[in-house]
């Protein structure tokens with residue numbers, strides 16, 4: 001029987017690598033083109049989620065980023081197991097992302113202004129906050145206070161990490177008190193809620209900025225829509241927990257489109273200078 005000859009020609013990328021379907025308008029667009037537009041849909045303005053690397057590239061001045069505590073990684077304090085053991089989940093996430101946990105912190109400049117910057121990684125176990133994310137965020141605010149540079153955090157998280165149980169919930173208090181000390185020292189903190197910012201992250205540092213900003217369309221809230229609807233036995237408005245709804249109800253200071261984020265942060269940082 002004849003067999004097909006083996007070819008060494010490179011396989012074409014699967015179509016999902018080349019094209020991206022917009023959840024906003026359902027149009028299919030050329031991925032490169034969307035990426036060139038900062039991952040904002042050219043048709044409807046939908047803001048696609050960014051990786052940490054993409055966020056840093058469009059936020060920090062070129063060459064200015066210095067990561068702090070990159071090696072910080074946690075263990076499995078509760079020996080937690082669901083359908084998989086927690087260490088196995090961690091290992092997979094670390095392999096896929098190349099980082100120890102769901103946040104990076106560091107220092108950089110934004111249009112020349114020095115900041116302590118934190119960016120959450122939603123691709124790493126849903127950006128969930130366990131001991132390491134909490135510790136990194138707390139250290140970010142400690143660093144900002146010691147160096148008297150403003151702190152900026154881009155949040156994207158499903159909330160506390162259930163695999164670390166109460167130890168995850170404790171992070172909310174720990175990070176919040178680091179922010180309180182930063183505030184006492186009169187060093188500013190700007191929070192940017194990205195899609196999604198929910199649970200224990202929304203209920204702690206993401207909503208504790210001197211200014212709380214958001215990207216357009218970001219989902220922001222504590223409990224999920226279904227949980228609330230079933231609890232209060234009422235239907236919620238369609239745009240409930242969207243950034244626009246929160247802004248209209250006084251929970252946010254501004255919604256900033258991605259194309260304006262850098263210059264907006266730089267402008268705000270020029271006004272909110274740490275008091276000497």
Ligand SMILES: [Zn+2]
Nearest residue numbers: 022025041044
């Ligand atoms: Zn679109």
